[in-house]
Amino acid sequence: MTELPVVRAALAAWYEISKRDLPWRRTRDPYAIWISEIMLQQTRVAAVIPYYERFLALYPTVDALAEVSEPQLLSAWAGLGYYSRARNLQAAAKTIVALGAFPRDHATLRSLPGIGDYTAAAVASIAFNLPHAVVDGNVVRVLARFLAEPVPTRSRIQIVADEFLDAAQPSQHNQAMMELGATVCTPKDPQCGKCPLANWCQAHAKGLARELLLKVTKTVIRRVERSLLVVIRNGNILLWQRPPETAILSGFWELPEPHQLPKARIGRALHHFKHRITNHIYTIQVFEASVRRAPPPLEWVSPHRLSTLPLSTTTRKALVGMTHL
Ligand code: SF4
Incomplete structure (x- = not known):
């Protein structure tokens, strides 16, 4: 040209x-x-x-x-x-x-x-x-x-x-x-x-600007409901770390879900929020809970240590406003 x-x-x-x-x-x-x-x-x-x-x-x-x-x-x-x-x-x-x-x-x-x-x-x-x-x-x-x-x-x-x-x-x-x-x-x-x-x-x-490369693939949105448990004992909170071999968020710390604590006593709902990851929209309910025993890989984490750990975004959102931690 x-x-x-x-x-x-x-x-x-x-x-x-x-x-x-x-x-x-x-x-x-x-x-x-x-x-x-x-x-x-x-x-x-x-x-x-x-x-x-x-x-x-x-x-x-x-x-x-x-x-x-x-x-x-x-x-x-x-x-x-x-x-x-x-x-x-x-x-x-x-x-x-x-x-x-x-x-x-x-x-x-x-x-x-x-x-x-x-x-x-x-x-x-x-x-x-x-x-x-x-x-x-x-x-x-x-x-x-x-x-x-x-x-x-x-x-x-x-x-x-x-x-x-x-x-x-x-x-x-x-x-x-x-x-x-x-x-x-x-x-x-x-x-x-x-x-x-x-x-x-x-x-x-040629009047083709809008047609060319207007490849809008319709995204199928999937809605998923999840629950997270906030278990606190003596000021420490129960968390687990995703192992290095997990495909997503490896190394991040998370609150447990009910299936990880089948014997937990689940108490009142604290709050809920939405979280979007690509085409998934999660509605996440956060509950108080108590347990007698914390099976591995769950660990009690002190407030001081909590501030140094990489937390997943959902766990951060779940803990928003919990100033006593
Ligand atoms: S906006 Fe895009 S389609 Fe329109 S004149 Fe410019 S390059 Fe061409």
Whole structure:
């Protein structure tokens, strides 16, 4: 496409005046950019911001992240979900410390735990201005519409993204493409009237913008009821830790459910709340209970120790307001 320099310039000019002020856009620190990219996988921007700021306040350097204990790390990550991301972050931080410096090339970044093609390209370009085109869901949608190709393959999009990349300013270009997909060329409601690419966009020219890549798979919501028991004796509370081999939330501490304490005397209902995980909506009832014996893996946990343990989000929510703990 002979007009590519003009298209790139239009995109860059739009980004300069339209970009959102996000905390990770105020730094070139590769460590901070890497943390933001990992947090932004599967989590919305608005939800990530407070976690990002708190995480960097707690662990401002790669050395600090490498040294933190796993329970503290999981505690800082609690609420973001997908805990393998936190564990991979720390494994990568340890590798970086062993390397002696933050990697400045795509191949080394790509070799770190938890870093795939997208994250390696994002960190290499945004932090070091290296010419690697990022391809995330937003970029796929923008380019598929730009070309009016209904079902392009990922490799086809990567080739187009590489060609479209502004090698003189890859950091700005990549962020502009992702921003355009997130704020203008959105899945259901593309705002072609506000789009810097509209003059060259094939989907817009053919009136196909809304049809292309409008793959809205209907999510089937499953509703599940659960109960959690708050058992307190002599100021200590009964909890159990998920073993390392569990697929989700391994290492986290939880309140017991009734089937774990079949001989418990279940008392009054304390409160209930809803908790959503992907397509499951849990309604969780919290009850007082008492037991004579606490079978393993249940353990009595003192209030002091409780404050140091990584608790699952449901257990945190269940214990909200229990100031005597
Ligand atoms: S013109 Fe419309 S369809 Fe084309 S890239 Fe812009 S917002 Fe998307």
